[in-house]
Amino acid sequence: MGYYAPDNHLCDCGHCGQRLTGRQERYCSAACRQAAYRGSKQPKRLEFKPCPLCGEPFHVTSKRKKFCDYHDEAEDDCRAAQDDLDDAAWLAAEERRTALCVHCGQPAGWSGRGRPRRFCSNHCKQADYRKRRAQRAA
Structure with a gap:
């Protein structure tokens, strides 16, 4: 009753190469097993x-x-x-x-992160929305 499949057993430790004895299947000690695991997780x-x-x-x-x-x-x-x-x-x-407001043409400002602002203020944003809504209704 082993942890590893029978065809996956080794004769030597998978980490340090020391000869395995007794019930050891792949590594000679827990330290070697952990070292091999840590080594496998490090990016190549x-x-x-x-x-x-x-x-x-x-x-x-x-x-x-x-x-x-x-x-x-x-x-x-x-x-x-x-x-x-x-x-x-x-x-x-x-x-x-240097992005300009879509509605009034004034500088919209930019905080330095993300996309540039489309509008300089909430007032222009709301006015542009109302203008587009009126154009769709007409």
């Missing part, structure tokens, strides 16, 4: 992964890194593509900062 780190812009493999130093290193490994095309992405992000942020 990639040494290299392909850059989505140029397709060339680059060295991964953190899990948030997406593109080639700008100064070391990136080629001219990839550097230009990274610059274009940075410019697009800057333009999108600038559009959010």
